[in-house]
Each structure stands twice: as C-alpha cells, then as structure tokens.
Amino acid sequence: MALGFIKKVFTFGKDKAPADASSPEAELSAEEKAAIASETEPHSREENLPLSPVDPVAQAEMETAGGPSDDDEDAEPELIPSGEAPGELGMVPLSLLQAEAEAEEGSDGEQGQSPSVPAEPVLPKGFATRKEVAPVEAAPEVKLSWFQRLRQGLSRTSAQLTGQITALFTKRKLDEATLEELEDLLIQADLGVETAMRIADTLSSERYGKDVTGEDVSRIMSAEITKVLAPVAKPLELDLSHKPHVILVVGVNGTGKTTTIGKLAAKLSGSGLKVMLAAGDTFRAAAIEQLKIWADRTGSDFIGTKLGADAAGLAYDAFEQARARKSDVLIIDTAGRLQNKAELMSELEKIVRVLGKLDPDAPHTVLQTLDATTGQNAMNQVEIFRNVAGVSGLIMTKLDGTARGGILVAIAAKHKLPVYFIGVGEGIDDLEPFEAQDFAHAIAGVAH
Numbered sequence: 001m002a003l004g005f006i007k008k009v010f011t012f013g014k015d016k017a018p019a020d021a022s023s024p025e026a027e028l029s030a031e032e033k034a035a036i037a038s039e040t041e042p043h044s045r046e047e048n049l050p051l052s053p054v055d056p057v058a059q060a061e062m063e064t065a066g067g068p069s070d071d072d073e074d075a076e077p078e079l080i081p082s083g084e085a086p087g088e089l090g091m092v093p094l095s096l097l098q099a100e101a102e103a104e105e106g107s108d109g110e111q112g113q114s115p116s117v118p119a120e121p122v123l124p125k126g127f128a129t130r131k132e133v134a135p136v137e138a139a140p141e142v143k144l145s146w147f148q149r150l151r152q153g154l155s156r157t158s159a160q161l162t163g164q165i166t167a168l169f170t171k172r173k174l175d176e177a178t179l180e181e182l183e184d185l186l187i188q189a190d191l192g193v194e195t196a197m198r199i200a201d202t203l204s205s206e207r208y209g210k211d212v213t214g215e216d217v218s219r220i221m222s223a224e225i226t227k228v229l230a231p232v233a234k235p236l237e238l239d240l241s242h243k244p245h246v247i248l249v250v251g252v253n254g255t256g257k258t259t260t261i262g263k264l265a266a267k268l269s270g271s272g273l274k275v276m277l278a279a280g281d282t283f284r285a286a287a288i289e290q291l292k293i294w295a296d297r298t299g300s301d302f303i304g305t306k307l308g309a310d311a312a313g314l315a316y317d318a319f320e321q322a323r324a325r326k327s328d329v330l331i332i333d334t335a336g337r338l339q340n341k342a343e344l345m346s347e348l349e350k351i352v353r354v355l356g357k358l359d360p361d362a363p364h365t366v367l368q369t370l371d372a373t374t375g376q377n378a379m380n381q382v383e384i385f386r387n388v389a390g391v392s393g394l395i396m397t398k399l400d401g402t403a404r405g406g407i408l409v410a411i412a413a414k415h416k417l418p419v420y421f422i423g424v425g426e427g428i429d430d431l432e433p434f435e436a437q438d439f440a441h442a443i444a445g446v447a448h
C-alpha cells in the first residue's frame, strides 16, 4: 500500500544514514561539513519528490472512491497536479533548513542522517502535516451489525427524544403539564398522535404524581411502540402456485425501489428460486441499466424495453415471458415521478389492469418503498400510492442513514399495512426482515 511504500522510502533513508554517520564525517572540520551540506541539500529535495505523489490520504481516498490502486502506475502523477510540486518545494528550503537545524540540535550524534532522511518541513502557522491515515484502511474491519446500523440510523430520533425527555422530567413530578409536553415531544418525533397519547397514558397510570426518569419513559415508549408495530411486522408471503408470483414495486423516485428489488432478488435467487426482473421505469435510462446490473449480480433474468416505451406493455410482456420460462417470481420496477401525479396514476393503474388480464390476482404483491430520511412526507406517499396502486406492504429503506424512523410507527398505526423488510445500507445483503421490538428499542434508545 501507499503507506507501506512511504515507510519503505523512509526506512531506506534511515538504513542508509548510519552508514554515513559511521563515516569519517564526524571528524570533519566546520567548512568541510558546510561543503557536504551544500552538496547534499539539493539531493534531499529530490528525494522528497516521489513522496508527494503518494500522499497516503490522497491515495486512500482514491482507493475508496474506486480510483486507481497502487498497481495503477499511470495514475500516480494525477494525484498531485504537476504545477504544484515545484512551487511547494520552492518554499521548503528555509523550513527544511530550520528543521535540519532543529534536528541537529536535538540529536546526539545523528547528524549523518539528515542528508538521506528528509526532515519534516516546518509549515507556516495554520497548517499541519497530515499524519498517517491508517484508520481509512482499518475502517472496513469494524463492520457494524445490521442492528447497530439501524440504531445508528435512528440515533438522531432517539438521542433527541431521550435528551428532551430527560430534561423535561428533571426535578419535576409527573403532572398534566409534563404529560402534555411529553406528548408534544413524541408527536414532533413523527410517532403520531395516537401513539404519543398511548405512551403518555401508560406513563400516567404508572407514575402520576411521582418522579419520572428518562429510563421509565424509554421503557414504556419501547413497549408501546412494539405494540403498534408487532401486528405489521410480517413476512412477505409468496404464493408459489402462481408461476410467477408477481411483485410490483412502487414508490417515489429515489426511495430505493431499484436497490430493494436487487436485494430481494438476491435473497430469492439465493434460495434457489427462479427470478425475473422487469425494468418498468421506462423514463430513466439509468434506472433500466441499474436494474440490469442487479439482474446480472443476482443471476436473475432481465427484461427491459426502449426508453420512453409503454410501461404497461413492458409489464405484460414480462409476465408472459416469466410464465414461458417458468419463473417463480417476477419483480417489476416502476417510475415514481410524483411531479406529474395524474400521469403517474394512470400509468400505475394501467400496469395493474394489464397484469390482471393475464391473471386476475396479479399483481400478487404491491410493495411500496419509503425513504426513512423523509419523515412526515412518507405518510403522504403511502396515501397516494395506496389509492393508485393498491399497496399491500411496505419496505422502509435508508434506516442506516440519518433516519427519522418515527413516521413508520405513525404509518403502521394509521394504515396497518404489513412492513416486510427494512433497508440498512446500499449493499446486496443490507435488507433485513422487519422486527417490531428491534425497531422500537432503537427509537426509544433501549439496549438490545
């Protein structure tokens, strides 16, 4: 790695230095030393040159960004713009000399190292040398479990809530005023009026007139949220007597439809089912390409069409082909352009109608993806898509980000739609079955 390379360069210099130090130089006169110094100084500058292009930070960033690796020799000069190095080097000598002078002052008989060990330049005030960035390389080792990612994603909601609740009950007994304030806090966290009242009522019946701790509220909150979520935490039922079982995936653009389809396909094909993916979002070339990539990754069949083609026609063709190939599951992606609601509605309605011509029960599942970072807006989205496409279940995505997961509780209380899975990352395995208690714990900040 780049860091190793740098170390090698430094080590090489150090190895050389003692040899010089053991040379008769120690016995040289002041003039002779000065003559040697003036000869060696330009040389030490040159030795700096190869170090700059392999700045470990730049290199690590390039690597994480999927850029050129160590092996890519051609990429090396791009890391440092060609015009920069000489300019920087032009500023170095004074500081280099200072650094060398300091090194000489501070070292006992190690003068011989200075020509081959490039002394650290003393940078002007306000600058600092960027040190080794080992953590960049070490990061992948601390892969969080999916629950840790969920907890991290919901930490904004839970930290804000628990902090406010603790502050609310500090030196105050539970009375009408504190109960009302508590309800407000819970509503602000998107949990919904109904659940907020349930939590407040339970707390009131347990501790009215008494002291209340943040832990009391977290425990009750977690239990009440679990009660709301448990009935909707259901597995996605597949009726494999249908060949194929048709899953239509709907949702606003960017909520994670295509990614979720890829993750579902991975699970299903991984368990031996024959899966076909249909690119029904015919408005974006990238959406079609992205789905094709997921199909390739998951060993699924793929059917797409021209950009701008009729999505319902594609859905029909996909259903026929999946039947002919005896696919177990057909998953159809759709567009989600809420900007043009009338068009979107008629397109989705048409897809549902057309699929029904081949099998009156199709689509057998209509899945809606919700982006957990959007908060209250997710409630409106469920209302729209439920009416248009007859949504039969939900998947909440991006719960690993800065999620505002409280809204899922409000949606569950109002719509009582099954929540099958949650997305906790962009990777192929980052889709987990929805567990009511885990989710409630994460929101309420209760230990797992």
Ligand SMILES: Nc1nc2c(ncn2[C@@H]2O[C@H](COP(=O)(O)OP(=O)(O)OP(=O)(O)O)[C@@H](O)[C@H]2O)c(=O)[nH]1
Binding pocket: 251, 252, 253, 254, 255, 256, 257, 258, 259, 260, 281, 287, 334, 335, 336, 397, 398, 399, 400, 401, 422, 423, 424, 425, 426, 430
């Ligand atoms: N962190 C995180 N990112 C996700 C998750 N699910 C999807 N994404 C990302 O969200 C972005 C949008 O996802 P898509 O799958 O393209 O969403 P879409 O609904 O198909 O959007 P369109 O293709 O525009 O219709 C992508 O960058 C995904 O990688 C998740 O669970 N966690």
